[in-house]
Amino acid sequence: MNDRIARLRRESFETEPSISIERALLETAFYRENYGKYSLPVLRAMVFKDLCEKKTLWLGDGELIVGERGPRPKCVPTFPELTCHSAEDLRVLNSRPMTRYHVSEEDIAAYEREVIPYWTGRSMRDRVFSQVPDEWRAAYEAGLFTEFMEQRAPGHTALDGTIYSTGMLDFKTRIADRLARLDYLHDPLASDRAEQLRAMDIACDAAIVFAERHADLAWEKAKTEKDPARKAELTRIAEVCRRVPAHAPRNFWEALQMYWFVHLGTITELNGWDAMTPGHLDQHLAPFYEQGLADGTLTRESAKELLCCLWIKVNNHPAPPKVGVTAKESGTYNDFTNINLGGLKRDGSDGVSDVSYLILEVVDELRLLQPQTSVHVSQKTPDAFLKAAARVIKNGYGYPSVFNTDAVVMEQIRVGKTVEDAREGGCSGCIETGAFGKEAYILTGYLNVPKVLELALNDGRDQLTGRQIGPRTGDPLAFATFDDLYAAFTRQLQWVVDLKVRVNNYIERMYAAHSPAPFLSTVIHDCIEKGLDYYNGGPRYNTNYIQCCGIGTVTDSLSAIKTHVFDTAAVPMDRLLASLRANFDGAEALRLKLWNKTPFFGNDDDRADDIMRRVYDSLFTAIDGRPNTKGTSYHLNMLSTTCHVYFGKMLGASANGRLAHLPESDGTSPSHGADRNGPTAVVKSLSKMDQIKSGGTLLNQRFLPDVLKTDQDLDKLCRLIRTYFRLNGHHIQFNVVDTETLRHAQASPDEYRNLLVRVAGYSDYFVDLDLDHQEEIIRRTEQEMA
Secondary structure, three states: OOHHHHHHHHHHHHOOOEEEOHHHHHHHHHHHHHOOOOOHHHHHHHHHHHHHHHOOOOOOOOOOOOOOOOOOOOEEEOOOOOOOOOHHHHHHHHHOOOOOOEOOHHHHHHHHHHHHHHHOOOOHHHHHHOOOOHHHHHHHHOOOEOOHHHOOEOOOOEOOOHHHOOOHHHHHHHHHHHHHOOOOOOOOOHHHHHHHHHHHHHHHHHHHHHHHHHHHHHHHHHHHOOOHHHHHHHHHHHHHHHHOOOOOOOOHHHHHHHHHHHHHHHHHHOOEOOOOEOEOHHHHHHHHHHHHHHHOOOOHHHHHHHHHHHHHHHHOOOOOOOOHHHHHHOOOOOOOOEEEEEOEOOOOOEOOOHHHHHHHHHHHHHOOOOOEEEEEEOOOOOHHHHHHHHHHHOOOOOOOEEEEHHHHHHHHHHOOOOHHHHHHOEEEOOOEEEOOOOEEEEEEEEEEHHHHHHHHOOOOEOOOOOOEOOOOOOOHHHOOOHHHHHHHHHHHHHHHHHHHHHHHHHHHHHHHHHOOOHHHHHOOOOHHHHOOOHHHOOOOEEEEEEEEEOHHHHHHHHHHHHHHHHHOOOOOHHHHHHHHHOOOOOOHHHHHHHHHOOOOOOOOOHHHHHHHHHHHHHHHHHHOOOEOOOOOEEEEEEOOOOHHHHHHHOOOOOOOOOOOOOOOOOOOOOOOOOOOOOHHHHHHHHOOOOHHHOOOEOOEEEEOHHHHOOHHHHHHHHHHHHHHHHOOOOEEEEEEOOHHHHHHHHHOHHHHOOOEEEOOOOEEEHHHOOHHHHHHHHOOOEEOOO
């Protein structure tokens, strides 16, 4: 990397995350003055425009891509309309040892004086928790599930290539045309559509104003700049910001800045989960890159420098602060911007280009926390590109993760998307599948599947507290067969999914009514034509996901019970239950028997894998196709992020020999240490899960560095990936690090500040993880290549 990029990277890496209360103060003042004067969509658009007009701007020395959500890099705003942090929350964020955000006592006092009094009882979180039924609250507090929308707005937000051919003025023309075609005679929603469309029009103006302010700032800096080279850069920045986002970009630089202004708009308007992602960025940029090389206005090195500047900008934006359960389920600065590389184009041709390789070089050199990069592999993907990705993987950053394009396309076609929209889609956040630029695919929260089994083994009571949480499904001592136990499990599962969907549907309508997102709606297909908001059924496709955690733990636990209690009758049910409640205290011999003498998932053993398939089918039956409030449906997703650690803390001892409070299995990965026959056996076990019926699965694998030393070793890794994908696997990702290195990092964290590891669907700095998450990564099986 050149000197500019090295300095900008160092500044981004070393800057401590902090909180800005500027957005909260501006928004609160605007609401005090204007709430009730306008419709909610127009009010939200006017708030966004007010922020774009007034917020502090930042244009750092040497920057080429400009714009920050906060007043300076790594300074993140709060969103009191979603969750209004208390003064104590802010002090905890300022003092906690992990994922700390600096906030001054002066700002805390101002927040307490100006922000908290207004938003108490008005925030989305307060609205939600004031209305949920007691049984939902009891299940939530017991760790049976989480709720994504209790602190952040619904996501995901992923773009297709529209903004590279359509500027905000073009969107305004489309909006005006749709307003002119409203039918007030026959359409009872015409007035509502008009308010939404006017809001979108205001939001377009807001984005243009924001860019114009940056153009003015760059021009003023250029007038006093002494260095001729920097003066020319500032002048060019001003020209770029006058062009985009008002108009479509004409070149590589403008295309990157266009995306960045849209990204900033969506994450300033609302704090969506997850952050905006550009989708197939390499495909979007390839025409501009090729044009620039052809006409001599761009070189490979200048394109790489601009890409590095964008990467650093994304890294400057930590996730806004989370507290409580939401922090426990996702305790990271990473905001999950996932850049897809390769894949297929809309016409079905291969999506790999020179830009794809260039981006791999950027991520290999910068080694930043974010954005996350994923490689998408179809049957048409060149082996050379997969091999180039493997060269980055072996360096041990935990990225890029690898996705099966052909499976991702089939997953989307299964739920009714066109083949063209499916090809243009991909995965955002961690591993979640969606049609980029055309879909609101909403994550509603995680489901603790091993906890469901725990309820079935305790007649609906929480094993840790004794509190009655679920329905009474029978005394397990009376279960005569394994099928009796499994029937109790499915009854508990049906109950908890019913409960979660009922409250999710309520929350969904709350967001549609109180927190529309007119700017985001503008750049997502069909919202303008429908005259509906992103959160109110505006996009072409609208999907809700429930993410199921711990299938390895629940499979192995059911396998242990089936094997030792029912098949061989070697362990009486009452002895097993007593040992679980005692956390195997005084029953270590039994725990080792369960751990060492049970068929476990991840070993290509049908005795365990058949149980996994049965659990997966039960999850699918309980979730898939349930109606949401937008005329579409819920689907299954097999993702844990870091919630398997939190869920493990809320779970007693398990029948597979796992001790209470330890993490459960992550994603669709086997339980830690249970996969004993190598990576090929793992992928063969996973191939028995019909992953096409899901909206995404996550498989973690950990290799020792020595396993990937030679070029031939990388060929073996590529063959493993291709084999798994031929078996319809959705995703696979790798940690390449040994236990000794991780233990050294724990002992001397200052010496390992740059050590990145794959946590779940994202990478994080190992020394920024708390001890529980560090130990969870260390416990993962160290695989060797067959």
